[in-house]
Amino acid sequence: MSTQPDLIVVGAGIAGLVVALEAATAGASVLVLESDDRTGGMLRRGRLAGVDVDLGAESFAKRTDAVPALVADFSLPLDIVSPRSGPAHLVAPRLGGRWSRLPLPRRTVIGIPADPLAADVVAIIGERAARRAAAEVTAAPVDPTASLADVVEERLGAGILHDLIDPLCRSIYSQPAAAVPLPRLHPKMWAALERTGSLLAAAAEVAPNAPGGTAVGGISGGMWRLADAVETLARERGALVRTGVAAQAVRPEGGRVSVRTDAGELHADRVVVASGPRAAAAVLGVPTAEIDEAATAPIQPAVRLLTAAVTAPDLAAEPVGSGVIVSPDARTAAKALTHIDAKWAWARDALPAGTHLVRLSARADEPAGLDSAGAVAREISALTGARVGRDDIGEIVTTRWRDAVVPAESDAWTATVMDAVTHGIHVTGAVAAGTGLASVIPHARALARELFAAHATPDAAASPVRKES
Incomplete structure (x- = not known):
């Protein structure tokens, strides 16, 4: 703990481990601090029935090539x-107290369909709501700050929002559609909407032709193996990883950055905070009252x-x-x-x-x-x-x-946290990048490359950051 590294990373979830790997590959000296007794964050291993399984994230969205690119660029020993092929289902109550269990539609993005009149969409939302969605209203300008719910209801109607899109948003992203803007939720879908001016056209462009619920990928043996492989390679390339060490405050001091921990004070040229959203706010000195005020919708429970x-x-x-x-x-x-x-x-x-x-x-x-x-x-x-x-x-x-979900109205919340960032202090993870590995990994890689471009070595040149689409 007496080392004086080029970089201290606060948090050893996948974002922090990716930063550590990129920085160590570039030739920087790296120290990673993790308050828990194990690394990986939400990529966590458990064991049931004699099998190692995921106790956190068990898949990744294919809306970017973030995970395949990371595996390929660093030759990680993962499949x-x-x-x-079996589709996931949507369970909903029906009249008379009965429940329906219907396969999720094939060609949708967060429930937004390429074809609202497709039989698998009509089965869930009904013919009337499907006809309303098919008659999409496209005259209104596209507002990047509007919630997904507002955009969908105005353009496609309340029926499809209530019966399909909001349930998917709540389940997959742990946020109601009324609390999340589309650009943050799905940048690729947002880009297609800006280009085409139509939600339906954007979905037709972006949606995979695959059974509902299968537009994701995984790692053979469990997603926890991804964090394990990244940490192993980061250590092999010189990164030091210390568990059971909690960062309490991160502050600029005398041209460097001070990190106060429960094991003493450390200093580095740069610090990357890659912890959960509330933990990040705490070490950056953002008062809890400001965080709560920035979250204009209720903060999600654990x-x-x-x-x-x-x-x-x-x-x-x-x-x-x-x-x-x-x-x-x-x-x-x-x-x-x-x-x-x-x-x-x-x-x-x-x-x-x-x-x-x-x-x-x-x-x-x-x-x-x-x-x-x-x-x-x-x-x-x-x-x-x-x-x-x-x-x-x-x-x-x-x-x-307990610190996994960026609060609703996350753009305002993120701005509050990011305002606390000063020279030499940076933030990555869900609070800065948005939810999911598809967003978190590219942000962490780009940040590390930006910080340590001058350290680049031949090894670093062999692991380029790919442009996400």
């Missing part, structure tokens, strides 16, 4: 895989995931494909379910015969509704239609992420 080993025979038929997204109108304890071994062939091949892995994303950070094996069994039964009993539930692992 990128696609989900199996993300809570429950992963269970299940032996119910009905799940062998994979009744909801790779999983379900749950409408906010449904009275359930979970907002999403992933049938892990139905989604990923590597998990199916690794598990004992008759054993399945199911993950539930809880609606709030409280145990109500998912506080026992019996409750988990009932929830899985309700969402999938499969018969699942309490005795079918084996080990359950609960994971809480």
